[in-house]
Amino acid sequence: AQKVTQAQTEISVVEKEDVTLDCVYETRDTTYYLFWYKQPPSGELVFLIRRNSFDEQNEISGRYSWNFQKSTSSFNFTITASQVVDSAVYFCALIKAAGNKLTFGGGTRVLVKP
Amino acid sequence: NAGVTQTPKFQVLKTGQSMTLQCAQDMNHEYMSWYRQDPGMGLRLIHYSVGAGITDQGEVPNGYNVSRSTTEDFPLRLLSAAPSQTSVYFCASSYSGRVSGANVLTFGAGSRLTVL
Numbered sequence: 001a002q003k004v005t006q007a008q009t010e011i012s013v014v015e016k017e018d019v020t021l022d023c024v025y026e027t028r029d030t031t032y033y034l035f036w037y038k039q040p041p042s043g044e045l046v047f048l049i050r051r052n053s054f055d056e057q058n059e060i061s062g063r064y065s066w067n068f069q070k071s072t073s074s075f076n077f078t079i080t081a082s083q084v085v086d087s088a089v090y091f092c093a094l095i096k097a098a099g100n101k102l103t104f105g106g107g108t109r110v111l112v113k114p
Numbered sequence: 115n116a117g118v119t120q121t122p123k124f125q126v127l128k129t130g131q132s133m134t135l136q137c138a139q140d141m142n143h144e145y146m147s148w149y150r151q152d153p154g155m156g157l158r159l160i161h162y163s164v165g166a167g168i169t170d171q172g173e174v175p176n177g178y179n180v181s182r183s184t185t186e187d188f189p190l191r192l193l194s195a196a197p198s199q200t201s202v203y204f205c206a207s208s209y210s211g212r213v214s215g216a217n218v219l220t221f222g223a224g225s226r227l228t229v230l
Contacts, residue, residue, distance in 0.1 A: 009154065033217055045157075045204065045221040091156060095217050100145065100164060100210070101172060102219065104156035 002027045004094050006105035013082050014113050021077040021108045023092030029053075031097035034068065034075045039089040039107070048090075051075065053097075082112045116140050120205050120222035127195040127229045135190040135225050137205030145210040146188040147219070150174065150201040157204065163188055164210055195229045202226050 003026040036048040147162035159172030163182040206219040
């Protein structure tokens with residue numbers, strides 16, 4: 001069985017601070033994909049990133065960066081110099097390659113105060 | 115492109131009533147799925163389909179039915195609504211297999227259901 005744990009339920013920061021969201025996963029599969037989705041206050045779910053289990057390179061996209069460490073089964077997400085528009089719930093998710101069941105973590109609510 | 119369209123956006127039901135949440139996508143995605151979102155529990159998979167005529171159960175299928183008669187549509191039926199089914203429901207679709215973009219879900223805007 002797959003499991004995704006986001007231990008931080010809510011994080012509050014002041015604008016321009018960095019914030020790191022933790023994601024720890026469990027799977028018996030050797031090939032899988034990891035995802036991050038964003039859910040702003042408007043409620044829609046927006047895809048941010050997909051990472052293959054064979055690719056452990058860190059990735060940076062603007063102010064967003066992701067740190068994938070297979071040895072610790074973690075896929076952490078950092079927002080650098082946070083902005084009010086980053087306020088949202090962020091979900092980490094996992095699916096085995098060629099699988100059909102995407103498993104989500106419980107989500108972390110990020111509140112960025114001006 | 116419309117993407118994934120869900121209707122209705124809001125619905126209030128009484129216990130025991132039935133209803134159907136509609137989902138349609140125009141991206142020719144093979145894979146479609148329904149999730150429910152409850153506070154602190156993330157999104158949980160209800161049912162999914164890998165193509166027309168093929169459906170399967172997810173993590174929390176009880177009380178829900180689905181069918182997939184066309185590639186575009188994947189309705190979710192509540193047979194006899196219960197207060198425990200009060201939730202926000204999301205339909206999502208993606209390519210499947212080994213194509214680029216496989217497993218990257220596109221979500222609908224959500225349907226907020228309240229069962230009294």
